[in-house]
Amino acid sequence: MEQNTAPYREHNRTSLTKEKLKQGFLDNLYFIQGKFPTLASRNDYYLALAYTIRDRMLHRWISTATNYYESGAxxxxxxxxxxxxxxHLGNNLVNMGIFGMVKEVVEELGLNFEELLAQEExxxxxxxxxxxxxxxxxxxxxxxxxxxxxxxxxxxxxxxxxxxxxxxxxxxxxxxxxxxxxxxxxxxxxxxxxxxxxxxxxxxxxxxxxxxxxxxxxxxxxxxxxxxxxxxxxxxxxxxxxxxxxxxxxxxxxxxxxxxxxxxxxxxxxxxxxxxxxxxxxxxxxxxxxxxxxxxxxxxxxxxxxxxxxxxxxxxxxxxxxxxxxxxxxxxxxxxxxxxxxxxxxxxxxxxxxxxxxxxxxxxxxxxxxxxxxxxxxxxxxxxxxxxxxxxxxxxxxxxxxxxxxxxxxxxxxxxxxxxxxxxxxxxxxxxxxxxxxxxxxxxxxxxxxxxxxxxxxxxxxxxxxxxxxxxxTNGVTPRRWMILSNPSLASLVSDRIGNGWVRDLEQLRQLEPMADDADFRKEWWDVKRANKVAFAQYIFKRTGILVDPESMFDFQVKRIHEYKRQHLNVLHIISLYRRLKENPNLEVPPRTFLFGGKAAPGYHTAKRMIKLITSVGEVINRDPDIRDRIKVVFVPNFNVTTGQKIYPAADLSEQISTAGKEASGTGNMKFSMNGALTIGTLDGANVEIREEVGAENFFLFGLTADEVYALRASGYHPYDYYNTNPHLKDVIDLLRGGSFSRGDADLFRGLTDGLLHHDPYLLFADFQSYVDCQEEVSRAYLDRDHWTRMSILNAVRSGKFSSDRSIRQYCEDIWKAEPVPITLLGQNEEPT
Ligand code: C3B
The missing domain is CATH 3.40.50.2000 (Glycogen Phosphorylase B;)
Known part of the structure; x- marks a missing residue:
């Protein structure tokens, strides 16, 4: 059957004018949800909006299928x-280039756009x-x-x-x-x-x-x-x-x-x-x-x-x-x-x-x-x-x-x-x-x-x-979701200076390198980060009841909880810093908020106990009046894509601290760097390439290399020796063993500490001192705001390699031998009725 597709182009259900979008939205509320505004719930509105956008995607979808069918590619x-x-909703709006217009339409209808976006499960x-x-x-x-x-x-x-x-x-x-x-x-x-x-x-x-x-x-x-x-x-x-x-x-x-x-x-x-x-x-x-x-x-x-x-x-x-x-x-x-x-x-x-x-x-x-x-x-x-x-x-x-x-x-x-x-x-x-x-x-x-x-x-x-x-x-991540959608203020700061070609060709961000030396640009950059942190601080307060200071350094480790990823190494450093602050209240370190997020496999008991360790240490430190809010520890519940979109833009520091040779690549490391967080990390997975791209001077490196890890294991690794010879490490472990973070219950973390003392398969003890020293370097660097911002800018603008567009181009050329097939929309040559 021949079909004239032209009528679909200016239809209420497909047209991209604001009036037609409004009409389409109200039609969908009526005909699909069976509601009218006085009775509609937030979910009805979300669904009506989603259907209104989907309607506008169908022409491309059908055209794409037809083009592919004909090309046989x-x-x-x-x-x-x-x-x-x-x-899907926000991402589809970004990819269609109608995010701003649809936001206006929704607001003109008297609805809260952010709330509708948040309604999507x-x-x-x-x-x-x-x-x-x-x-x-x-x-x-x-x-x-x-x-x-x-x-x-x-x-x-x-x-x-x-x-x-x-x-x-x-x-x-x-x-x-x-x-x-x-x-x-x-x-x-x-x-x-x-x-x-x-x-x-x-x-x-x-x-x-x-x-x-x-x-x-x-x-x-x-x-x-x-x-x-x-x-x-x-x-x-x-x-x-x-x-x-x-x-x-x-x-x-x-x-x-x-x-x-x-x-x-x-x-x-x-x-x-x-x-x-x-x-x-x-x-x-x-x-x-x-x-x-x-x-x-x-x-x-x-x-x-x-x-x-x-x-x-x-x-x-x-x-x-x-x-x-x-x-x-x-x-x-x-x-x-x-x-x-x-x-x-x-x-x-x-x-x-x-x-x-x-x-x-x-x-x-x-x-x-x-x-x-x-x-x-x-x-x-x-x-x-x-x-x-x-x-x-x-x-x-x-x-x-x-x-x-x-x-x-x-x-x-x-x-x-x-x-x-x-x-x-x-x-x-x-x-x-x-x-x-x-x-x-x-x-x-x-x-x-x-x-x-x-x-x-x-x-x-x-x-x-x-x-x-x-x-x-090498893996990559999409700058559409992880920059434009997650961090619109940073995206528009960038586009104001270099246009928006970078969204499809992320290497273009390098054009901004000279701006790292421009004090006005640095101020704008800092302000964007600061506003994202304020928004995230409000989110944390809503979700956990913990108040955090947006002036403090936001130090994140978000990923699945796993021994090889070493969230517990991060905790050992927190305890050691806490101890030093208690001993010497005049210690010159910037205020820091340590944030964690990630799920543990339900049957992985050690990982679940690592979560309990984080929350327990947080409970003690967050309440300690001696600390006067100079450090806070927060576990952000239910880390997923939605919370990730709030986290990456608000980060100052990205923790990528797996045992070298264990993390295949990592992709969160890329999302952080793209959004201007500095990395503290080992030479593992894609950290190696991130450091190469952003420059060694803009990356906080610590720990054994993969080769050194193999060599140490081969020569016989004895974690107990590190405990015996490093008094700082000993103090930290003894505090845990003594029940200081478990209301006196010396058993709560005994499995964890004994495991470290006698086996430590992921070499936390071997890397401990190097990590603590490196964290001191991080603290010093954060005190110099100009310098830090410069490094932050260079991290973001040198992250072009980590676009998934680059990964996919390489797969297409080298493995799939696949070529683009540009899509002609059906009815494009027909007159609209
Ligand atoms: C992960 C790896 O742990 C990451 O290092 C890597 O970046 C990503 O895959 C993507 O390549 N990974 C995972 O999430 N689940 C697995 N079963 C194996 C690897």
Missing amino acids: RTVCYLSAEFLMGP EPGLGNGGLGRLAACFIDSLATLEIPALGYGIRYEFGIFEQTIVDGWQMEKTDKWLRNGNPWEVPRPEWAQEVRLGGHTEQYTDENGRLRVRWVPAKIVLGIPYDTPILGYRTNTANTLRLWKSEAPESFDFEVFNRGDYYGAVDQKVTSENISKVLYPNDEQLSGKQLRLEQQYFFVSCSLRDMLRVLAIQNIPLSRFHEKFAVQLNDTHPAIAVAELMRLLLDEYLVDWDDAWEITQRTFAYTNHTLLPEALEQWPLPLFASVLPRHLEIIFEINSRFLDEVRIKFLGDEARLARLSLINEGGERYVRMAHLACVGSHAINGVAELHSELLKQDVLKDFYELWPEKFRNK
Whole structure:
């Protein structure tokens, strides 16, 4: 059917004039919410506004889909178990370039714009850095006009909401969908069937060939829910496609459960369980059957969806890898390697060699961690019970792979065992990272140091086998959300001086370097920071009842709570400073507010105790009259994208203090630096590159290097010796052990202190003195406001490298071979009616 699309352009629902926006808003309140202003709630208004904006995105979305369909261009498919998107409304307004106008429209209607923005529940479908990276990447893909789809899971419950009760973390389920989600469109017509469990059988096909059939124990349906992802000031609107699991009614109700109504309902419940909840573990494997089912579920749906697109575009199957570049975001989707093989072999009857070539040319794998406990492995019996056919295929991949290794490394049996897809030491496991490496044509780390350490350590044997597969793609973050939306005053200060080309080309910020020497500019810069701090101080007071002084240095450590990230090292310094201030009230240090934020995995008891440590130390210090507010310690509850947007702009100092060699990259470090915070950090992850960019003189460096960490461990590390020989460290630990921060309860932190004294796997004691000395340097630097502001400006304007646009350009050139497809809006050549 031919359709004239011109009428949609000036329609109430699409036009961008203020009058039409107002009319559209009131129409949506009436026709979608079924409300009129006297009865409407804040949520009704938010939804009406969201629908009004979505209406204006649809033309781009539909035009983009049509353009892609016609161009047949190569499409990037980003497979990720997590997408930590954050609220959509503000970001969509920024990317469409209508933030200011819509604010005016809302205010002219007598409503509070900020309140409506705050009404949106953030889709917290991720744990931390890995999920947020996926969100930044799909923003950049759309901005760079690259045909791309994000594929993941539409969890009904995202990352839990954290509250602090008596200083401890409590978890509440995240009911983000309870008030409706205006941004998504369900596409039940593109549902996919996913099989699970059962067994396999051999049969002979009509040509007399032996084939395998998988007889599953159950089938679940995957329903895609699509969300448009706008590029910044482009016509591109790409798609985030998240799968929800449902029971296929005909299957359960008629065939298998005839007469057993309750049993059938039970089936329905278990089917829906698959996409029910995000596992809240960050860098720790859980080994649960449901998690493997989640991974397979979304991967299978996504690959079948690609095959559907291939068919409607009439592209032969042999060109699958030319049409799609599929990125595996960590090992969570690594089962895709076996699933694409299975689809090609069993369902499309492709030969092994051809199927394997297509598979390897399709996939690329990003590794995000060096922590051994985060490398996914599945026990063989569990794997076999969920994915019996995939296990057979993995054995076959492995046997062919090991043959290749044998030829290259004759007689090296130990190497074969190390490389095998199956871990045979004791209980047998499938090693997902190995599956990802073998099935991909490219393997990358997420910062230069991390990529080097992968080659030297975690993936050394693969590097020796296939050095050409390895590369680095340093992470980045989107300046749209993390500067324009979060820090509008800083963004407009910058744009006033250099225009707004920097938003798409962040290196342009360097044009501002000379301004660091301009006293007027420095004053404006300081005032922006100061205003952001005042706003954040009000926020803290509302959330925690703690009053903090915006004149004090705002020193932040926000990230997941983890021993390797060393929030407790930060606490050791706070205690040592507190002690010195008590002893010498005339100590010349600037007032400081130490702020922490981050969630602990609910089952990670040490991390939960680290939160209790922070809040307990805060309780004592914040109340101590001797300190007279010179230091404050605050735990900001429920750190997420929304609170992050308030935090980064208000920060003076960014704590990036992981043990060298442990943090793959970090991305919060980049957000802080972009917003003018100085970093105190180790030579770990992307800190190394941040320091290179901003200049060593504008970065507070401390601690052992990764090489020194290895050497120290190898020579035998004895934390107790540091305690014995460093009286400051001893005092700090003794205060903790004596119950000074636990109302006399000497047991509360005994596990933590004993762990440090006798094991200290993350080398806090080895880095303690260097950290404390470096913090003194920070304090001295802050006393010189001019100098500090100069450094702050240079940090921000030299952070161009850390735009996710740069990361995505490199992935496109080097791994995906994907080109931009600029979008022509439908009806652009037609006359508006
Ligand atoms: C994180 C790493 O811990 C960060 O260093 C890194 O910046 C991000 O990924 C993005 O690359 N990570 C995570 O959040 N969850 C994991 N399971 C593994 C790594």
